[in-house]
Structures are given as structure tokens and as C-alpha cells.
Amino acid sequence: MSQDLLKLATETLKKAALNEEAKRFVLENEKLYTVLKKAANRYIGGETLVETVSSIRQLNNAGYGATTDYMGESVRSEKEANEATFEFIRLAQTIKSENLNSSISLDLSHIGLLVSRDLAKQNLQSICEQAAKCGQEVIISMEGTDRTDLILDVYAETLKTHPNVGITVQAYLHRTKDDFKDLLKLSGSIRIVKGAYETPAELSIPRGNDLDEIYLDYVQQLLAKNHRCAIASHDEKIHGQTIKLIDKYQPTAYVLERLLGICNDELQVYKDADYRCRIYVVYGKEWYLYLCNRWAEHPLNVFRGLADMVG
Numbered sequence: 001m002s003q004d005l006l007k008l009a010t011e012t013l014k015k016a017a018l019n020e021e022a023k024r025f026v027l028e029n030e031k032l033y034t035v036l037k038k039a040a041n042r043y044i045g046g047e048t049l050v051e052t053v054s055s056i057r058q059l060n061n062a063g064y065g066a067t068t069d070y071m072g073e074s075v076r077s078e079k080e081a082n083e084a085t086f087e088f089i090r091l092a093q094t095i096k097s098e099n100l101n102s103s104i105s106l107d108l109s110h111i112g113l114l115v116s117r118d119l120a121k122q123n124l125q126s127i128c129e130q131a132a133k134c135g136q137e138v139i140i141s142m143e144g145t146d147r148t149d150l151i152l153d154v155y156a157e158t159l160k161t162h163p164n165v166g167i168t169v170q171a172y173l174h175r176t177k178d179d180f181k182d183l184l185k186l187s188g189s190i191r192i193v194k195g196a197y198e199t200p201a202e203l204s205i206p207r208g209n210d211l212d213e214i215y216l217d218y219v220q221q222l223l224a225k226n227h228r229c230a231i232a233s234h235d236e237k238i239h240g241q242t243i244k245l246i247d248k249y250q251p252t253a254y255v256l257e258r259l260l261g262i263c264n265d266e267l268q269v270y271k272d273a274d275y276r277c278r279i280y281v282v283y284g285k286e287w288y289l290y291l292c293n294r295w296a297e298h299p300l301n302v303f304r305g306l307a308d309m310v311g
């Protein structure tokens, strides 16, 4: 029964995330906006870059690295893609001028992938160029399976001229077994995640022990080679096993990574034990969608949200 309720909550929250009318209603209603924003604050660095600088600084002062993402995806106009690109360039410059420890993370569909492959490539390269001048890495997120080939392709081409670009791979996809072999031959850093998007059943492995084993096998390959990597998960089992592998292989180019506001207390234990830990910080005005997604992936978070809204 409770499983049915959780499933219903997930489906409802996913629908709420995509409901433009509900989103407009929340953002235009001052009281609703204020109350929901309190729940969103746990997960976002801020609505503006200025607010976000202060969040990153707090994390850095507490001993965490950061990677920062100006939130947005699936834009369909060249103008919006170029505006987002400009914001990422401003982000790179600000991280440098404020002397912060943060790389940049982004979705290619935020900077033009759905308009054209060339636009996304051109915008990515502009961001990478600026980030290189500022001593930062740019990590590409992985999106739905209809985009995987395109994203891997733009990544591999960009890496030829921009060694500071990295890629995210989703352990749950069957195809990753082959993609991973190719990616490991390249020098770019690799973030490994389980995978968040819905896929046709035949393309992916469901959550469970099999997926965990496969994920940890990728982790082992990365750590044994000391390949630059981020082990991105909120799963204590995954990070607990990763720690054992880090102790075994003594790599220097890894980082344990979690999203801001999700299971960060557990990460603190590893950070305090001197393992390299990084928090993924998102910022921007599109937090309504982001909040619904964080609640949908783990509906019990709604209770935390209620406490944040009331407290």
C-alpha cells in the first residue's frame, strides 16, 4: 500500500513539474512563491549569481569543492541558448574573480543542442575557452536516451581542442558498457551516475543490486587507473564501497559528489576524514521544476519540504 502511495506521489510530482500553468500560478502568487521558495532554498545556491557566490563560498570554507550549474535545459531558440551561454561565461569569470573553488556543470540542451548540434558545440567551446582561462573544468551532464549519441559526439569533438571538458555517464544504460570503454581511452574527466531519466525498459537496468554492482565496477576501473572522475550518488552503499576502493588504489584524481541539499550530512563524514568531496550547486529562477524533480525522485523529501516551509 505505502509503495503504491509513493508511486502515486512520484507520478503526481513529475506531472506538477511539467505543468506550465501550475508553475506560472506559483511564480506569480506572492504567498505561494514565498512559501515554496523556502523549500527550494535547501537545494539551490540562489536565484542570482550574487547569492550563489555566497553559497559556494560557504561550501568552500567548510572544505567542499563545488561544481556550479546555471539551471535550465531543452531550450528551443538560438537566442535563449546564447543567453544561457553568456551566463555560463559570466559564471566562469565570477568563480575566478571571487577566488572560489568550483568547476562548471551544464546540460548541452541548455546551450543549444535542440536548435542544432553546431550551435551547442560552438557555445560549449566558448564556455570551455573561458573556463580554461579561469583554470576550471566544464562537465557535461547526460540527458535522455534520444540525446546520448549527440552528447557523446559533441563531447569527443570538443575534447580534441579543449582538454578541460568532461562528461557524465549513466550506469543504468546497457550501452554504457561499450561507451565507457571508449571514454576511458580519452583524457577527459568522467562523472558516473546511476541515471535519472525514464527510458524504454529494454535500454536500462532497474535500480537494485545488479545496477549497484555494475556502477561499482565502473568506479573500480576509474579509480584503479586514477582517471579523473566524480562518483556522483546519494546512495550510502555506493559511497561506502567507493571509499574502500579509494583506500585500496590511493587515487588522487577522484571526487565524491552529491547535489546540494541531498544527503549532505553523510558526505560530511567523508569530507571530515579527508576524502575529496564536491557539492553540485544549481542556481537560477527555474527552481520550481528543480524542486518538483527533487521531491519526485524521493517523495519522502516532501516532508522535509513541509518542515522547511513552516520552520
Ligand SMILES: Cc1cc2nc3c(=O)[nH]c(=O)nc-3n(C[C@H](O)[C@H](O)[C@H](O)COP(=O)(O)OP(=O)(O)OC[C@H]3O[C@@H](n4cnc5c(N)ncnc54)[C@H](O)[C@@H]3O)c2cc1C
Binding pocket: 140, 141, 142, 143, 168, 170, 193, 194, 195, 196, 197, 207, 232, 233, 234, 235, 236, 238, 257, 258, 259, 262, 263, 280, 294, 297, 298, 301
Ligand atoms: C552530482 C550529481 C550529478 C548528476 N548528474 C546527472 C546527469 O547528468 N544525468 C542523469 O541522468 N542523472 C544525474 N544525476 C542523478 C543520478 O542519475 C541519480 O538519479 C541520483 O543520484 C539518484 O541515484 P543514487 O545513486 O543516489 O541512488 P538511488 O538508487 O536512486 O537511491 C539510493 C538511496 O539514496 C538515497 N537517495 C537517493 N536520492 C535521494 C534524494 N533525492 N533524497 C534523499 N535521499 C535520496 C535514498 O536513501 C535511496 O534509497 C546526478 C546526480 C548527482 C549526485
